[in-house]
Amino acid sequence: MDHMEGKKEPPDGSDVSPHETAMVTDRDSPTFFHQVMPSRVTHHLPQNTWYGLEESARWSIRFDPLKGNVLVSKKRISAGTEILQEKALIIHAVKDKILKTCCSCGLAVPYVAGRLPPTFCDTCNPPWKDIEIDAFCSLWPAAWKSGTVVHSLRILHTVCSLSLQEIETFSQLGRVFPDRPVDHESHWTSAGELVAAQLQGEYKEKMDKLRGLLDNNLLNINKITNANSFGYDVMGVYLQSSILSHSCDPNCRWEINGNNLTIHSLREIDEDEEITVCYVPLVNTWGLDLRRAVIARRRGFLCMCDRCKVEEEELEKADPLR
Incomplete structure (x- = not known):
């Protein structure tokens, strides 16, 4: 993404405090469960009526018990396709x-x-x-x-x-x-x-x-x-794009031009696949612990994307005492 070029994040995690790292690794803490639980209200709303949005030809809104509202593809989407564009609320x-x-x-x-x-x-x-x-x-x-x-x-x-x-x-x-x-x-x-x-x-x-x-x-x-x-x-809050879930291995990228946010696919997206973006620029180039700590500090949740779960399992196998 053009906006990411030239943006350098600290590679050594120097801006991540020990408190933040401890917070994301303590899954038994009330903070962890408070952050990942979706709003109670969405359980009582008819699906695909949130925000009064009309579904796109490419995506629809779905409720996930863990993540809350998510966007999923209605059909196969080619790489480089513009999926969404909107102005900031x-x-x-x-x-x-x-x-x-x-x-x-x-x-x-x-x-x-x-x-x-x-x-x-x-x-x-x-x-x-x-x-x-x-x-x-x-x-x-x-x-x-x-x-x-x-x-x-x-x-x-x-x-x-x-x-x-x-x-x-x-x-x-x-x-x-x-x-x-x-x-x-x-x-x-x-x-x-x-x-x-x-x-x-x-x-x-x-x-x-x-x-x-x-x-x-x-x-x-x-x-x-x-x-x-x-x-x-x-920063801008975008009504539709705020539904997008984070992934450290996303299938889409976001780009901002003035007051407009545009979402493009990075690769081919299968039908019924969740549409994801990386919330924090360059975070997907870091190791598991640093990624999670930075995302927790800046976004307030413990990342449990597929990439993080796979890397966590690999680390636990290599170090059972981790």
């Missing part, structure tokens, strides 16, 4: 690009006039200037250094504008709130009302409620968004 910049990219469209902003985030390019600035910049920049100045609040508010604003069914079924965004018996509908309705009020400038009386809501869920919002994103310096 949510754009968010990685931490070191805060103040350097437009938080609405993700394009580079060459000059920042001393204002705290959010930052908008010339095209996106006029319709948002009076409501978002003035309102968002007045919220919790100490938090702006990390960029967490502004992007979480934008994500909340986008998600709350969707229908409740879309929220619940949009990959894992419906699980922003802790995974316990809760009334998701009332939570998201409340969040939508608070964010809307804030954007309209009527937020002062409700700010404590909004802040309490975000304090409890900012981390989940960002983790779940990152886990469903594609990109490099600027």
Whole structure:
């Protein structure tokens, strides 16, 4: 993939902490099972009606008990075929690009006039200037250094504008709130009302409620968004592509051009075969332990793709005490 060329990942795992490595190897931990279990909501939905998407001529949506929603091929697909193309639903910049990219469209902003985030390019600035910049920049100045609040508010604003069914079924965004018996509908309705009020400038009386809501869920919002994103310096959440499963030996590649994500087949894909991509660039060139540790840190799950399972079995045979 063109976007992968020139991108160098640390080959020695120096950016992977011992905690992360321990997390992915401890399968008995609650964290492991929480990460791999799909949303409960999808069990109760008719198949192929998630997201209100119309099935492609090449693929359909299927529910997998372990992975959740997956895309499978309807017929044999030749190598090099374009399988999917779509625009981002949510754009968010990685931490070191805060103040350097437009938080609405993700394009580079060459000059920042001393204002705290959010930052908008010339095209996106006029319709948002009076409501978002003035309102968002007045919220919790100490938090702006990390960029967490502004992007979480934008994500909340986008998600709350969707229908409740879309929220619940949009990959894992419906699980922003802790995974316990809760009334998701009332939570998201409340969040939508608070964010809307804030954007309209009527937020002062409700700010404590909004802040309490975000304090409890900012981390989940960002983790779940990152886990469903594609990109490099600027990340995007893509409604259909978020269903794609990861594999360290994928049959497809992803490519980003501006705000568009395109999925192409790397090899011939058989009928009824799951369509997969490699979430983390170049990770498929590394060894098993490093691959799993990096994927766990960046995507929040223990990789159990066919390649990882085969390599794990081979290592266990070579070293029974592993």
